[in-house]
Amino acid sequence: MGDTHDKxxxxxxxxxxxxGTTSFDTLVRAVDNSEVKRELFGRGYTHLLIQMxxxxxxxxxxxxxxxxxxxxxxxxxxxxxxxxxxxxxxxSHAGSGSIFETLRLGKPLIVVVNEDLMDNHQSELAEELxxxxxxxxxxPQTLLRTINGMHLESLIPYHPxxxxxxxxxxxxxxxxxxx
Amino acid sequence: MSPQxxxxxxxxxxxxxxxxxxxxxxxxxxxxxxxxxxxxxxxDNMSLQKARLFENSFIDKTVVENAQFMQIYRSREVGQSYxxxxxxxxxxxxxxxxxMIKIRPQVILCNGPGTCVPLCxxxxxxxxxxxxxxxxxxxxxxARVRRLSLSGLLLYKLCMADQFFVQWPQxxxxxxxxxxxxxxx
Numbered sequence: 001m002g003d004t005h006d007k008x009x010x011x012x013x014x015x016x017x018x019x020g021t022t023s024f025d026t027l028v029r030a031v032d033n034s035e036v037k038r039e040l041f042g043r044g045y046t047h048l049l050i051q052m053x054x055x056x057x058x059x060x061x062x063x064x065x066x067x068x069x070x071x072x073x074x075x076x077x078x079x080x081x082x083x084x085x086x087x088x089x090x091x092s093h094a095g096s097g098s099i100f101e102t103l104r105l106g107k108p109l110i111v112v113v114n115e116d117l118m119d120n121h122q123s124e125l126a127e128e129l130x131x132x133x134x135x136x137x138x139x140p141q142t143l144l145r146t147i148n149g150m151h152l153e154s155l156i157p158y159h160p161x162x163x164x165x166x167x168x169x170x171x172x173x174x175x176x177x178x179x
Numbered sequence: 180m181s182p183q184x185x186x187x188x189x190x191x192x193x194x195x196x197x198x199x200x201x202x203x204x205x206x207x208x209x210x211x212x213x214x215x216x217x218x219x220x221x222x223d224n225m226s227l228q229k230a231r232l233f234e235n236s237f238i239d240k241t242v243v244e245n246a247q248f249m250q251i252y253r254s255r256e257v258g259q260s261y262x263x264x265x266x267x268x269x270x271x272x273x274x275x276x277x278x279m280i281k282i283r284p285q286v287i288l289c290n291g292p293g294t295c296v297p298l299c300x301x302x303x304x305x306x307x308x309x310x311x312x313x314x315x316x317x318x319x320x321x322a323r324v325r326r327l328s329l330s331g332l333l334l335y336k337l338c339m340a341d342q343f344f345v346q347w348p349q350x351x352x353x354x355x356x357x358x359x360x361x362x363x364x
Contacts, residue, residue, distance in 0.1 A: 097194075
């Protein structure tokens with residue numbers, strides 16, 4: 001029994017869904033969909049972990065014993081970084097914080113844009129990074145199609161940016177010497 | 180001879196602004212930008228906490244004493260209509276004026292949250308009437324790829340930033356006075 005348990009642990013492949021500090025029920029609803037869960041399970045993922053924020057829609061928990069995806073959720077956590085690190089696939093809202101934290105860890109990422117936001121500039125970043133093949137971009141409606149059609153091997157690793165060019169210009173403007 | 184250290188106002192904001200700003204500060208020589216005044220919206224309790232962590236990360240503890248943390252009323256909440264924004268903006272300007280009289284910074288670093296607009300307007304006013312000469316640097320957020328934020332657009336159009344930086348080439352083509360500096364994150 002112990003052996004099987006260890007084997008299970010080592011083969012744990014987590015899909016982590018994060019909505020950030022606000023709420024994004026349409027995303028939680030979209031992942032808590034039997035077709036999406038079946039597709040994820042079919043692709044070899046074993047666990048679905050949802051950070052649901054202030055959302056009111058509660059996903060259906062599942063222990064995953066009956067040959068399907070195990071589902072669990074929480075509202076907020078101070079150790080999101082650890083959760084991200086343990087994930088094999090991240091499905092995230094379009095906030096730049098979550099996007100860059102995930103990309104820096106080199107995790108495959110699907111960004112889901114919240115189309116209900118009033119001033120919706122968020123899609124710009126996700127679309128640009130999707131054009132550059134650093135992530136996949138979807139809406140709650142197209143999530144299933146995106147998961148169906150995604151090829152993780154087509155993703156290009158993101159190289160972290162550099163603030164030094166700005167710092168150099170600021171220093172020069174103020175008359176500080178270059179380093 | 181190197182110039183004297185400059186008192187610096189750093190405007191923080193939720194939604195990625197603070198992370199980008201701290202990333203920039205980490206490559207600036209903090210001894211040149213001293214003392215540092217951090218300002219965040221009164222409704223934002225995370226940003227100042229992150230700035231405190233950043234300041235506490237310096238090995239030299241004397242540096243920490245050179246940092247102050249302040250809150251400011253917001254001119255506009257995310258999603259607030261432009262019409263009601265007028266009233267709240269007036270409130271924010273009064274509060275910003277009070278803070279700016281107290282701080283009178285020589286350098287202002289901001290990257291997009293709405294709270295930076297009144298502060299930059301007042302800094303500009305101080306310059307015009309000769310109260311304080313300051314240099315304003317604006318770095319548009321990495322989230323803005325095709326269009327400037329409202330704050331960015333205002334500062335750009337009114338020429339209120341001494342240097343205006345964008346992180347995507349598309350924006351630089353649209354706003355030629357901006358400096359393209361690549362992604363900070």
